[in-house]
Amino acid sequence: MTLEETTTSMPGEINDVDALTNGTDSNTEFNGTDQNISRFINNRGPAYWYFNVITVVLGLVGNFMIFPLLGGVKFSSLSFPVYLRFLAFSDCPVLMIFCIKESLRYFQSSYLIGSNLAVCTLTKFIKNTTTTLSPWLVVGLTLDRFYCVVFPLKRDRICTRRKATIVCSCLTGFSVVLSLPLLNGVKTVPGSQICFIKDYLVSYSTFIRMVLTANLPCLLILVLNIVIGIHIQRSVTFRKRFTSTSSGSTENKLDKSLLPLMLISIMAFVTLLPSSIADSVVLILLVTKSDFKTLTFIFKLWPVFNILYLMNFGQNFYILMASSANYRKIIKTKLKCQNVNGRNNNDTVSRTPGQVSAFVNFRTYINESSTRQSEQHSQTSVTSPTLGSDDCCTDFTEITK
Structure with missing residues (x-):
């Protein structure tokens, strides 16, 4: 669910939080401004579509490469590969659905989804489930690293592969349960290419998008990373005062091993935050029906927000490669072995x-x-x-x- 999907009065859109203003009177309220917004959304040009496809392809390749990268024996007893594999598996449907949807819009074939109730319902269900699951998996990964750093004596008991699998499975079930109402909560409008969420689910879908999928995970990721960073800094200062140089260098190596995983968490926050803020602003403007110039300006920037949002679902492999020589060595070894x-x-x-x-x-x-x-x-x-x-x-x- 993205910025555009919080609006309802845009012809030709395949919305997720549709009917935000019930899709009836809103068309008359937004007359004039709606035409400008619709033009920005539908006339994005080929450049945006090319960037969208490139981002999706690179993201899918990166997600597939996660499995051989973390499939070695040395990772078999660790907890964080479980989170990264779950992320890679859940992020692929998001990328594919976004690419298909934007391609259909670019080639003016949105009716293939928007006018088919079964396809539209299935698409919304899968997309809502995975977009809700992905940020919470990042929260689980960050919380796992939090325990490893802040409570190192409990690491062997808490940060285990079995418990990571249980956490990921529970988060998956939680995301599926939240999306179940959509299986009977989608409607189509005769003679249009739009499928809407039914009126009684508008508030529910808005709450999931604004709170559970965006703002709350971002807040938790930010707080946990701040605490981890403060604790690491204090540990480094303590070791410099009370330990020898050799032992301090060993501990620094252990701290450096956390860098790739912390970067994954931080980059998830960076890529999710702009769309989260923009969606919140658009929601407020649509509900209050005020400041249409700001609304139009945000929709001008929507393609940038969307590409940045898509990067969140395919960046983990490239972050590992860029931040750790050890991971680069592992993937080179696997390719040479093949x-x-x-x-x-x-x-x-x-x-x-x-x-x-x-x-x-x-x-x-x-x-x-x-x-x-x-x-x-x-x-x-x-x-x-x-x-x-x-x-x-x-x-x-x-x-x-």
Whole structure:
């Protein structure tokens, strides 16, 4: 759910918090301004669509690369790979739905979703579930790092793979339950390309979007990261005073290992915050029906907010690669292993005929040698005429076999 989806009076939109102003009187209230907003939304040009597709493709590639990156034995007992894999799995549907929707709008084919109630309902359900789940998974990851840093003695008991799986599963179930009302809460307008959320769910959907999907997760991520940063700074200061240089350097390495995961949390906050603030401002302006110039200005900036919002769903792999030489080394090793395995398979296949031919030549050499020895034996043997060459050759050949 994005900035544009908090409005209802935009022709040709596929909204999620539609009917915010009940979709009836709002059209007359917003006449004039609505035309400008609609023009900014629908006439974005090819540049925005290209950026949208590039962001989605890069995000999908990054999400797929998370699985081989964190699939090694060294990560099997850690908790944070569970959160990152859940994030990669849940973020892919968001990227694909956004790309499909923007492509349909760009090619003026929005009716394929907007006029089909079943497709529109399924799309909204999946999108609402995953957009609600993603920021809360980041909150879970940040809370996991919070316990590791602030309560290191409890780390082995709390920050486990099993408990991380339980937390992610509970968050997934929570997001699904919140989106269940949408399965029977979507309606279509005859003769239009828009599907709306029913009137009785408008307040509920607005609350989920404004509080549970945006503002509350951002606030928790911000507070937890501030506390983690303060605690790390205090720990560094304490070690400088009361520990030796060698032990301090070891602890600094441990602190540096937190950097990639903290950056993932911080960048999630940075990419979610602009759209969260913009959605809140638009909601207030639409409810109060005031300051339409500000509303129009926000919609001018909407493409930038949307691209930034999409980056949140595909940036984790690239953050790990940019912030840690260890992760870069791991992915290079895995790619090299795949190349080496491929060459080994080819070498095995290519050597097989040579081995067979060498074995055949060796058997032929032995048979010829045994034949010559039997002929020499038959010529020089006088005392044992009953021992024929055929018997000698047969016995030697059986031994060689």
